[in-house]
Amino acid sequence: MAEKEFEPKIIGFFCNWCTYASADLAGISRLQYPPNIRVIRVMCSGSISPHHVLRAFQKGADGVLIGGCHIGDCHYLRGNYMTIKRVRFLQDLLKFTGFEPERLHLEWISAAEAPKFAEVVRKFTEKIRKMGPSRLKQAA
Amino acid sequence: MDKLREKVRNLLKENKVAGYLGYIEGEGGHPLPHFFTKERLEEVERAIVPPDNARYPLDKILESLAAAYPDETFAIQVRGCDERGLNELYKWGQLDPDKVVLVGVACTQAQADYCECPAPWPSVIDYGEKCEPVLQSRRVSRIEALTQEEAFQEWLGHFERCIKCYGCRDVCPMCFCKECSLEHPELLSTGKVPPDVIFQLVRAIHMAGRCIDCGLCEEACPAHIPLRVLYKKANLLVKDLFAYETGSPVTGPSPWKSLGEEVTLEPKPM
Numbered sequence: 447m448a449e450k451e452f453e454p455k456i457i458g459f460f461c462n463w464c465t466y467a468s469a470d471l472a473g474i475s476r477l478q479y480p481p482n483i484r485v486i487r488v489m490c491s492g493s494i495s496p497h498h499v500l501r502a503f504q505k506g507a508d509g510v511l512i513g514g515c516h517i518g519d520c521h522y523l524r525g526n527y528m529t530i531k532r533v534r535f536l537q538d539l540l541k542f543t544g545f546e547p548e549r550l551h552l553e554w555i556s557a558a559e560a561p562k563f564a565e566v567v568r569k570f571t572e573k574i575r576k577m578g579p580s581r582l583k584q585a586a
Numbered sequence: 587m588d589k590l591r592e593k594v595r596n597l598l599k600e601n602k603v604a605g606y607l608g609y610i611e612g613e614g615g616h617p618l619p620h621f622f623t624k625e626r627l628e629e630v631e632r633a634i635v636p637p638d639n640a641r642y643p644l645d646k647i648l649e650s651l652a653a654a655y656p657d658e659t660f661a662i663q664v665r666g667c668d669e670r671g672l673n674e675l676y677k678w679g680q681l682d683p684d685k686v687v688l689v690g691v692a693c694t695q696a697q698a699d700y701c702e703c704p705a706p707w708p709s710v711i712d713y714g715e716k717c718e719p720v721l722q723s724r725r726v727s728r729i730e731a732l733t734q735e736e737a738f739q740e741w742l743g744h745f746e747r748c749i750k751c752y753g754c755r756d757v758c759p760m761c762f763c764k765e766c767s768l769e770h771p772e773l774l775s776t777g778k779v780p781p782d783v784i785f786q787l788v789r790a791i792h793m794a795g796r797c798i799d800c801g802l803c804e805e806a807c808p809a810h811i812p813l814r815v816l817y818k819k820a821n822l823l824v825k826d827l828f829a830y831e832t833g834s835p836v837t838g839p840s841p842w843k844s845l846g847e848e849v850t851l852e853p854k855p856m
Contacts, residue, residue: 552854
């Protein structure tokens with residue numbers, strides 16, 4: 447049997463006001479991007495707990511992409527101040543334990559940046575595809 | 587020891603405190619945590635500073651005492667780590683600094699070396715003398731020098747020994763939450779030993795900016811998981827990223843407690 451090419455599973459946590467809207471716009475504009483991403487809409491990227499990210503990895507996600515408003519554009523004014531703190535900390539902690547921090551990525555994408563959204567999803571999917579299945583999945 | 591006993595005796599006699607939380611020499615010379623009161627003043631004769639490796643989470647006992655008797659002031663025996671714990675508990679609103687009197691004990695060099703403790707003495711010293719602090723943890727540096735693959739295999743080997751006894755959490759003076767993420771069925775699988783690989787990481791996240799590096803978790807762990815190394819690193823990250831010194835009476839509040847007034851970090855490039 448021919449070996450199937452590895453198709454990464456990617457979880458996207460997108461904030462309702464910016465990145466989710468940019469995904470919407472990308473759809474309306476018919477921009478192409480890989481179908482590997484499963485989107486979870488959240489009200490603010492600042493509401494994404496490190497637990498949710500870890501849980502996604504534990505459940506077999508090969509990558510986690512977090513999208514939020516640019517600093518200063520947060521619908522809740524400073525919600526994304528917490529996002530960046532949590533993500534940077536978690537990435538470094540994952541690095542220390544050898545849990546492949548590259549699989550977690552944060553990007554600020556505004557509601558108007560549909561081309562950027564499609565580009566980020568494309569680049570991230572390709573990166574994860576090259577990395578192969580998550581180590582955590584093999585361990586679980 | 588006489589100086590310490592004298593201080594405790596005076597505190598009790600002058601009604602400055604409702605009681606002193608310290609250690610007593612039990613039967614057979616075994617050191618036990620004990621609550622000394624004015625009514626049994628003669629017990630102060632047997633108040634001791636326990637040997638290096640005999641330690642109990644006195645901070646945690648004080649938390650329940652203070653919760654039960656919110657109007658009373660208590661004295662407590664503290665090492666450097668215990669005091670850091672109290673400072674952190676003050677910041678998290680778990681204890682009132684005006685209702686705590688310190689009876690300080692400086693750790694021995696042997697203990698400081700074993701703990702790799704950067705500050706092995708409290709702000710008040712009633713017993714012992716300051717020793718050389720250990721400013722860099724060799725245990726952390728060793729892991730940092732590993733490749734990603736090596737680090738993963740090493741931690742996986744440790745995490746897979748976990749029997750999910752919750753000993754680390756139960757002994758931890760900083761674990762005061764009534765509900766615990768480690769028992770949340772939506773966040774971690776239930777009924778499974780060893781637990782999810784992320785189990786220790788979930789705890790490490792909660793320990794960041796909170797762990798005062800007393801090391802009781804590691805000593806309580808029946809699976810000998812080097813928890814301390816993980817939490818030491820979590821705290822180093824909090825220090826590097828947010829300039830927050832865990833347990834310091836000066837810096838604060840914890841970076842996780844508020845959003846902050848400005849953003850100094852940027853997302854990492856892909």
